[in-house]
Each structure stands twice: as C-alpha cells, then as structure tokens.
Amino acid sequence: DAGVTQSPTHLIKTRGQQVTLRCSPKSGHDTVSWYQQALGQGPQFIFQYYEEEERQRGNFPDRFSGHQFPNYSSELNVNALLLGDSALYLCASSIGGPSGGAADTQYFGPGTRLTVL
Amino acid sequence: DQQVKQNSPSLSVQEGRISILNCDYTNSMFDYFLWYKKYPAEGPTFLISISSIKDKNEDGRFTVFLNKSAKHLSLHIVPSQPGDSAVYFCAATPFYYGGSQGNLIFGKGTKLSVKP
Numbered sequence: 001d002a003g004v005t006q007s008p009t010h011l012i013k014t015r016g017q018q019v020t021l022r023c024s025p026k027s028g029h030d031t032v033s034w035y036q037q038a039l040g041q042g043p044q045f046i047f048q049y050y051e052e053e054e055r056q057r058g059n060f061p062d063r064f065s066g067h068q069f070p071n072y073s074s075e076l077n078v079n080a081l082l083l084g085d086s087a088l089y090l091c092a093s094s095i096g097g098p099s100g101g102a103a104d105t106q107y108f109g110p111g112t113r114l115t116v117l
Numbered sequence: 118d119q120q121v122k123q124n125s126p127s128l129s130v131q132e133g134r135i136s137i138l139n140c141d142y143t144n145s146m147f148d149y150f151l152w153y154k155k156y157p158a159e160g161p162t163f164l165i166s167i168s169s170i171k172d173k174n175e176d177g178r179f180t181v182f183l184n185k186s187a188k189h190l191s192l193h194i195v196p197s198q199p200g201d202s203a204v205y206f207c208a209a210t211p212f213y214y215g216g217s218q219g220n221l222i223f224g225k226g227t228k229l230s231v232k233p
Binding site for chain 1: 221226
C-alpha cells in the first residue's frame with residue numbers, strides 16, 4: 001500500500017516565477033492538507049482540501065492556491081515566487097468525512113524542497 | 118505568538134534510558150494532540166496521539182501524558198534506542214467538521230540524540 005507521494009522531490013525557481021507541486025494521498029484517504037516548513041521551524045498549515053473544495057485555510061497570501069481532483073490527488077500552486085517561499089512543502093492526507101469518530105491522523109509525504117533564487 | 122511551544126531545541130540521552138520530550142500550549146480550544154517523528158529528507162511520521170478526555174496513552178515504548186490544567190504534554194520513550202534519534206514535533210488541533218482533524222499546529226521540534 002503506497003503512502004503519500006509528492007513530486008517533484010526538489011525544485012529550483014527564480015523570483016517572480018510560478019510553481020506547481022503535486023501530491024497523491026494514501027489509499028483510502030480523501031482529504032489533503034498542505035504545509036510549509038521553513039528551516040528550523042515546525043510545519044505551518046497552508047490549506048486543506050476535501051471533496052474538491054478548500055475547507056480550511058491558514059495565514060498564507062492568495063499567491064498560494066490549490067486544487068483537488070476527483071481521484072483525491074492535489075496540487076499546490078504558488079505565484080510570483082519570493083525568496084521567503086524557499087522551504088520544504090509537505091502534503092498530508094487523512095480521512096476527512098464526517099465519520100463521527102475520533103480525529104483521523106494526518107499522514108505526511110516526504111515533501112518537495114523548493115529553492116527560490 | 119506561538120500556540121505550541123517546545124522549549125528544548127535538543128536533548129541527548131544514553132541508550133536504554135528514558136527520553137522525556139516536553140510540549141506546552143496556550144490555546145484552550147485544542148482538543149487533540151499528536152507527536153510526530155522526522156528523519157532528515159523524510160516527511161513527519163505519526164507516532165502517538167491523545168485526546169483531551171484522556172491523560173495518558175501508551176503504545177509500546179512510547180507514552181504520552183497530558184496535563185490539561187497546566188496545558189502541558191510530554192512524550193516518554195522507554196527504553197531509548199539509537200534509532201529513535203530524530204526531530205520530534207508536538208502538534209495540536211481543535212476538532213472540526215464532525216470529528217475530523219483540521220489544521221495541525223506544530224511546535225518547532227526537539228532534536229533527540231540517543232547515544233550508544
């Protein structure tokens with residue numbers, strides 16, 4: 001059973017460019033969350049997608065946008081890249097429906113290392 | 118302002134001894150707490166969690182304790198092994214959407230080194 005996968009592994013862009021990162025959730029999971037982890041910091045929540053809609057959003061500008069496809073995979077798009085966008089971008093998947101049970105654990109992929117020059 | 122704090126950036130422990138990692142939080146709305154372990158070049162791996170209705174949860178060598186009145190939780194690893202050397206993140210979330218996890222709020226992590 002494949003876990004959460006992300007592509008690409010590494011990416012180098014220049015300021016002002018746009019980037020798209022991709023994520024495939026763990027089998028059976030329908031919810032995808034994206035996090036940004038800067039060096040020496042914990043992951044910071046960007047947004048969460050469920051049923052192809054953005055369900056929650058963290059404190060990130062509109063330059064950060066996303067999409068979820070019918071097969072539950074997801075993309076993170078960042079426009080007008082800044083040097084400060086250099087970070088590890090993590091995708092996490094979980095079961096997000098109203099299960100009525102306990103919170104469902106988010107499982108993380110290996111991340112995409114984005115470097116903005 | 119950080120809502121989840123891990124005040125010790127690093128911890129060094131001898132193999133076979135107990136490792137205790139601490140975490141404090143400020144938001145009384147947090148209802149569910151998790152610990153993740155992260156190796157270099159990998160994503161965080163879920164370790165153990167605890168709901169606010171409990172004060173202790175065990176899974177093998179790992180035990181998490183929650184003190185709601187003090188807004189404090191700790192992760193105990195007994196006995197510690199060299200393979201436990203990693204960065205440990207504490208995370209918290211309030212319940213959303215009928216019980217499903219929403220936004221996880223992470224601490225900055227504690228780097229644990231277990232020496233043989």
